[in-house]
Amino acid sequence: MTFLELAKKRYSVRSYKNIPVEDDKLKQVLEAGRVAPSAVNFQPLHFIVFRDEEMKKKVADTYEIGAWIYEAPVIIAVCGDHSKAWRRPDGKGHCDIDAAIAADHMTLAAAELGLGTCWICNFDTRALHKLLRLPPHVEVIVLLPLGYPADQGDPERHATKRKKMEEIVHWDTFNR
Numbered sequence: 001m002t003f004l005e006l007a008k009k010r011y012s013v014r015s016y017k018n019i020p021v022e023d024d025k026l027k028q029v030l031e032a033g034r035v036a037p038s039a040v041n042f043q044p045l046h047f048i049v050f051r052d053e054e055m056k057k058k059v060a061d062t063y064e065i066g067a068w069i070y071e072a073p074v075i076i077a078v079c080g081d082h083s084k085a086w087r088r089p090d091g092k093g094h095c096d097i098d099a100a101i102a103a104d105h106m107t108l109a110a111a112e113l114g115l116g117t118c119w120i121c122n123f124d125t126r127a128l129h130k131l132l133r134l135p136p137h138v139e140v141i142v143l144l145p146l147g148y149p150a151d152q153g154d155p156e157r158h159a160t161k162r163k164k165m166e167e168i169v170h171w172d173t174f175n176r
Contacts, residue, residue, distance in 0.1 A: 038101065117145060
């Protein structure tokens with residue numbers, strides 16, 4: 001499978017089979033996040049893996065419509081440590097960007113392994129921070145439920161559900 005085929009295969013999975021994720025597959029997904037690039041290679045990331053049913057339920061409860069993420073056999077919290085992240089000269093921190101790159105690597109690795117994920121960013125940040133007992137400088141950037149999809153995505157959906165190339169690509173200057 002080419003990279004573009006893999007990228008088109010990945011979709012937001014919101015329904016999971018009741019099948020455990022094998023340890024070796026979980027480790028491959030986590031490894032994909034570990035090796036992801038980060039600004040100046042500062043690697044300000046932490047991954048918290050939830051398999052325990054009680055903890056998964058508590059994590060799912062921080063997401064207003066989160067009942068479905070509890071179905072996933074695994075939930076991964078991709079966290080960023082703002083105190084360890086690189087900052088551009090204008091002060092922009094790259095913690096969120098580094099976490100997003102890692103999460104994207106993880107979602108693609110999962111798709112390659114026949115697993116599904118879904119980016120979750122709409123959760124009660126304060127409640128989750130407290131639940132996980134995170135220090136002030138660490139935050140959950142994204143939750144990734146992980147498991148075997150109960151449905152199937154259409155790899156051809158991008159033809160109609162994405163903007164056309166000429167709407168987003170600019171040559172030499174922003175020309176709109």
